[in-house]
Amino acid sequence: MQADTSYQPWRKRPYHRRWLMDQADALFGFFQNRSFNPRGGFFDLDVTGQPINPDNPVRGIHSTARMVHCFAIGSLLGRPGSDLIVDHGMQFLWNRHRDAQHGGYFWTVDDNGPRDSRKQGYGHAFVLLASSSAKLVGHPLADRMLADVTEILDTRFWEERFGAIAEEFNADWSPIAPYHGQNSNMHLTEALMAAFEATGEQSYLDKAERIAELIIHRRAAENGYRVAEHFDGEWMLDKAYLGDRMFRPPGTTPGHWLEWSRLLLQLWALGGRRIDWMPDAAEALFARAIDIGWDKDKGGFFYNLDWSDQPDMRNKLWWPVSEGVGAAAFLSDHRPSAFHEQWYRNIWDVIARHFLDEEHGGWHEELTEDMRPSHTLFVGKADIYHALQACLIPLYPSTGSLTRALVTEASAKP
Secondary structure: OOOOOOOOOHHHOHHHHHHHHHHHHHHHHHHHOOOEOOOOOEOOEOOOOOEOOOOOOOEEHHHHHHHHHHHHHHHHHOOOOHHHHHHHHHHHHHHHHEOOOOOOEOOEEEOOEEEEOOEEHHHHHHHHHHHHHHHHOOOOOHHHHHHHHHHHHHHHHEEOOOOEEOOEEOOOOOEOOOOEEHHHHHHHHHHHHHHHHHHOOHHHHHHHHHHHHHHHHHHHHHOOOOOEOEEOOOOOEOOOOOOOOOOOOOOEOHHHHHHHHHHHHHHHHHOOOOOOHHHHHHHHHHHHHHHHHEOOOOOOEEOOEOOOOOEOOOOEEHHHHHHHHHHHHHHHHHOOOHHHHHHHHHHHHHHHHHHEOOOOOOEOOEEOOOOOEOOOOOOOEOOOHHHHHHHHHHHOOOOOOHHHHHHHHHHHOO
C-alpha cells in the first residue's frame, strides 16, 4: 500500500518513537542476562534464549566487541546493568582475545585458549569500535585498547597504496593467500568514524574517507552501485570467489549496499559535507538495493545475488532489513523524499510482521524465502547489534554515530 507521506514522517511521531524505544528495550532485556557467561565473554543464544553449548562455547571476537558497543549505548541511555556488560566484554577482549606474544586479537577463543588464532581485519574493526564506545562511558581499559588496536591496524593491516586494509594473517603475522574483502573495510569505516568522534584525531577520519573512495566511488560505481564483496591481492574484482557462506557469500549482498548508504551519509556529515559524491552515492546504493534486492512478492531482502542480479541464497536475514531502516532514516534527513519515507515504513512493516519473535523474544535472524523461521546459516539469536541500532538510529540526528549523539544529548540537558 502506498501511504500518504506528505505529512509528518513516522520518525517524528511520538507513538512511533515510543514503539522504537520499546523494541530496543526488549532487545536489551533479551540479551543482557541470558548472554552473560560467568567464565568470560558471552554465550550465543538459541531461538528460545538459552545458551548454545554452555559447557565450553566458542566466543567470536566480533560478538564480544558488539556486546561492548551495544551496552555502551545502553549505559549512555541509562540502562541499569549496562556498565557490567561493558566491563565483562572489555576484560575478555583484553585478557583472552588479545595475543600477548605476537600482538593483535584472535578471531575465536574458548575456555582453553585460541580456537581460531587468525588475525582478521573484520575482528580488529570491531575491537576499534568497542574501545571507542567504551571510551565514551569512561571504561578504564578503553584508552589502552584503543591505542593498541590502532597501532595494530596501522602497522599490520593498513595498506597505504590502496587506502584500505589487508584481510587476514596467521597468528604470527605470516601472510595468508592474497584476498581483499569489502566487508572488513566497511566495518572498519564505521569504527574509524567512532574513533574519530571519541578522540578527535583526524587520521581516523582520513582513513575512513580513503576506504569509501576505493570501495564505493571507484569499485561500486564501476558496477552500477552494486557493492562487490571479493577482490584479489591488487583490489581487482573477483567474480568467481566462493568463500564462507555466512561471512563471505559469493556475488553481491544488498544488505551491504544499504549499510554503506548510511555510512556514507554519516561520513559526509562528519567530514564537513565537503565530499560531493557521497550523498548521491548513498541515494544510488539505497535505490539499487530496493530495485533488485527486495523480494517484491513476499518482502524482505534476498541475502545475496549473483552477477546477473538474480537471488543466489534466497533466505531473508534480519541484518539487511535492519540496515535498510538505518539507511532510510539517514536519507530521510539528508535527501528527504516520499520514496525514502515510504521505504522506511515498508521495511518496518516487514520487520514487525515477520522478524519479531513474539513467542520467545528477540528477532528471528533468518527466514526462508516465504518468510518462515529458518536456521541454515544462523542457528539461534547470537547478535543484538544490527537490530538494536535499527531501533535507535531513527531516534537521533543523522549527523554522526549513535553513541556520539547520545553523549551530545546528555551534555545538552540540565
